[in-house]
Amino acid sequence: MTRIKICGITDIEPASLCSQLGADFIGLVFAKSRRRVTEDQAKEITEYLLSQRRRPEIVGVFVNTPASEVNQIADSCHLDRVQLSGDEDEDYCRNIKTPIIKATRIVQGFKIPEIKTLTVADTIHLFDSGAHGLFGGSGKLFDWAALEGLDLSNQVIVAGGLTPENVEELVLRYHPWGVDVSSGVETNHRKDPKKIRDFISAVRKTDAKLKGAENVTR
Ligand SMILES: O=C(O)c1ccccc1N[C@@H]1O[C@H](COP(=O)(O)O)[C@@H](O)[C@H]1O
Secondary structure, three states: OOEEEEOOOOOHHHHHHHHHOOOOEEEEEOOOOOOEOOHHHHHHHHHHHHOOOOOOEEEEEEOOOOHHHHHHHHHHOOOOEEEEOOOOOHHHHHOOOOOEEEEEEEOOOOOOOOOOOOOOOOOEEEEEEOHHHOOOOOOOOOOHHHHOOOOOOOOEEEOOOOOOOOHHHHHHHHOOOEEEEOHHHEEOOEEOHHHHHHHHHHHHHHHHHHHHHHHHHO
């Protein structure tokens, strides 16, 4: 099944909905962003989720933040993982005490040469759009030609401009391990419960389609 990450959660209600609908990860943005949460807001959300029997992994999103600060926030806010969406290198990653999602921004014409394996254990790779010079959350697609020929089935998440309408095409064409969305499940800059439902449902229906096709070819 394709893992689903819903990013840019700022309140308990959408966090609870994502949890009920079986999202695999939710993201709390600590980087400079209109979706930025304070440590207090984050704690409120994580403490709520930790009280639930089943919950998504909680991911904190950072951009070029000192490692000591990332470690302190991960600890105080009970983060399961940290997403590094800036220019953090491998040495930096080795100083992070929580499992990592390392984002690579894809700009026009960039061809991913290979999926570079970080030696840091249990790293998830994320390909996101580098549109408008932003570190993420642009709501813009990157040219999926950059994904051609890559094996995305092992700990690779694709993000950038996904929506309930276009995620099926991505999953059918590239079979990524996971997908990630923020802007595409918002209306007027707020998380929209219907769009969250539609996104998760689109991914699950596509998974079922792929499974059906697999059974036919056996
Ligand atoms: O969401 C943000 O504001 C953000 C800020 C800084 C770094 C990353 C950010 N979000 C990440 O962007 C992608 C995709 O977002 P979108 O669907 O294109 O809006 C996702 O990985 C978020 O984690």
